[in-house]
Amino acid sequence: MGAAQVHPSAVVDPGARLGEDVCIGAFTLIGPDVEIGAGTTVGPHCSIHGPTRIGRENHIHGHAAIGGEPQDKKFAGERAELVIGDRNTIREFVTINRGTGEGGGITRVGDDNWLLAYTHVAHDCVVGDRCVFSNNATLAGHVTVGDHVILSGFVGIHQFCRIGAHAFIGMGAFVNGDVPPFVMVAQDGYGRPRGINAEGLKRRGFDSARTSAIKRAYRALYVSGDSLADARVRLEEMAQGSEDVRAFLDFIDAGDRPLLR
Template sequence: MIHETAQIHPSAVVEDGVVIGANVVVGPFTYIASNAKIGQGTEIMSHVVIKGPTIIGKDNHIFPFAIIGEDCQDKKYQGENTRLVVGDRNVIRESVQMHRGTTQDKGMTLVGNDNLFCVNVHIAHDCIIGDNIIIGNNATLAGHVKIEDYAVLSALSPVHQFCTIGAHSFIGGASVVVQDVPPYIMAQGNHCKPFGINIEGLKRRGFKKLEIRAIRIAYKEIYRSGKTISEVKPILENMAKEYPSIALFTRLIESSTRGIIR
């Protein structure tokens, strides 16, 4: 179950049944429970705890004192066989915590690819994390939170249960997120409020001028027109026929259970 090219420090504790892929490195005093699977090329540094059932993909880098796949902190959890699934090429810095899911949701916490989790980030049960996301030091996600691709959640920012942070959005430091954050926008504060479009982020990711202009128009319809969300929604749906990026607005509005920040 352990590939012959894996490098495991003699002081590490790796239980029987662990699956470890090619060229994995396991540092000193790390503990990996029997129901964990580690993909090829992943580096696990010292004093890491990996429990499970947990699947970790390829080429991840896990720094000291991270705790991956631990039992969740939901009082309803009674030891059910839930999972954590982590994708590829993630950087998981010191003391990050990622907990498994609960049976009250899909039974799984899911982390995508190419993400950066800075020091002491907490990913609670049943969260869904997309790709190319940055979460700053000491930011904390409560249960059932969803963060979409390319979002940035800055340091010291907590996110309330069942909230969604939309794709390409930027949340400033020490913000308190208690409602859904639409895609593309910049937001900050306690409670978090919108402050325009994340223009520089969109430019870096190759958005064209006309697409950015359409996103700015959609933002004004939502936040500056004085219209209700039900009045704005058909306008956004019509815009999305010409500019597909606008569909991210309508999708989040339709799925929102907590409402969007205002």
């Protein structure tokens, strides 16, 4: 492990803290109250503003804008932070904003995510681990995204929505309601559920019994024609024998916004 390597044309505020083996590219700006963990690489022409904490072994490519002020008219300059975990890949022209005082004060991005070119993570969002956001995917403010979620290109998520773990949102879909875990959404004006993310679950080691239970839960909620109240009763019964269905039901019960149906 060695000292940070900073290109001569880069500007690093004396109040920034760089870990061992951090590499800062040409013409990049690192502002005050920024902390970058060991082994992280920041490409050329990036800007990172604080208060921002970035973990270890991230790779931030050129022209990314990290930790900027939230795009929220209610923001009045209060202290608000951005916290990014470890081993994330953040590609060209990605923007990730800090939080707001009214929204909890922190935007969070977990570990091992891929945020591809031109993606946007707005203020007060919470992104889990091992997600993939394809080019131009956009989160409005206060969105919560679970682990292993895939957002295809040009996806837009409305503010305050929740996307459950292992969900897959198809290209160009606009999502204006909560998406339960494991569900696949396809573009149709606004996005609509189109089954479960069976291929993604297979890749992550879900066996046939787990997948079948999730399919039954999906059919109870989306195919049966039952009201949400009646579907909940059926899901409660199914959840007795499946932790995945329990997670599906718990997600439904925890939301404030309407469920995407």
